[in-house]
Amino acid sequence: MFTKVDGPVRLADRVAAMLADEIESGRLTTGDKLPTEVELVKQLGVSRTVIREAVSRLSSAGLVEARQGRGVFVLPPRTRPLDLDADTTDTKAKVLQIVEVRRAMEGEAAELAATRATADDHARMRQALAAIDAAVAAGGDGADEDLAFHRSIAESTGNTVMVSTLRYLGEVSRGGIRVTRANEARRDDFYDAVREEHDSILTAIEQGNPKAARTAARRHLEHAATRLQKAGPEFWNTTQDLDVDLDTAE
Template sequence: MFSKVSGPVRLADRVAAMLSEEIESGRLAEGDKLPTEVELVKQMGVSRTVVREAVSRLRNAGLVEPRQGLGVFVMPRRTRPLDLEAGDTQSKVLQIVEVRRAMEGEAAHLAATRATPDDLARMRQALDAIDAAVAAGGDGVDEDLAFHQSIAESTGNTVMVSTVRYLGEVLRSGIRVTRANEARRGDFIEAVRQEHHAILAAIESGDADAARDAVRRHMKRAASRLQDADEGFWNRTEGIHVDLDPTP
């Protein structure tokens, strides 16, 4: 059914594009089951990691749905969620940082004037959880997301909360790449820790402008750290597999 995949373009991009074309063209129709992972590996001549990443992208785009013990099936056509997987990894991740700077900066601005003592306690717990995850050898992605989501929740704005939660899930792959880059160096890890604590300190002080500036500074520095990463790091990001669930 499928031909071998090769060439300079990222393999996961090409596999995802080929599968998408089968679905968009109707050759794989609503309710059809995709070939198994083993079959796709054999037909396309790629690794299981590449196939998993490609299928994850289709799931992100709302094209397919995995069903426990049955396989992966084509979904009914509907409005597609944001497609943030295709394209050059470095430029895409930097764009993700820009989106987060705008959205999360405003969330912190509101949180500084609205957060309750319980909200602040949850933020502190989230920062402690990041430290614990890193100390245990984890990447801290879930804990990082929880910190920024706790800020949004403290605004009391349900639309803000839902939007930040949605973006957090959709942008998880970019956050994972960002934290993988920061984990390369001890000074990066400490810098991120200090930036997070500066955000919390500004919110705790009730200084809305300082809170917004702290988030923007954090995101600007995250982008700078990414731009300093060498080609070897970006090549390794192709092996990062993220199972996204963009449901708000």
């Protein structure tokens, strides 16, 4: 089924890519069982350690699932994470494109929230902002909490289609948001600016000012793009080391 894999470096990456191609091409479909570890070792000419690492990466990407005592099976297609294993220029372009999409969607969400959010919604947004600070103080990057804050804005609109769309966008862009947060954590002025921008969005929503809320949300994403543009090659060269595996959307 497979040909032997050889090469000086990153054999696990190459094996994972080969198996992923079998799945994405349809040669292996939902419910199919992968060859056993022993069979893959024999077919590919690599060690068991390489096979285990490759399968672990496919599992993290949501392509396969290991079932105790039965083997490894192909999962139904699902949303894929941002691929940060590509070259650094491609990574930067992808992250900036995600910011552009978020700017359009979240500007609309903030505008609607300013006309529809209740006092309880405002309280949930404030709690979400506090959670970002708590996560960072505990040593985290605050990416999931950042997503939760923006999701709380969408939820306050009462528009279920918008909520679902932004939840989907958040799932797709989780890796990009993690990169953005990592960049902002490098400098105190970046981090302080983000906190002020978040607070401006919420203040406009609490004041019931849709135009100001939309402007604040769009400005926040525009500034995020500017901060990413200021990051040098030394930052982009580290993005593949970030933990950006796709998690199940909350």
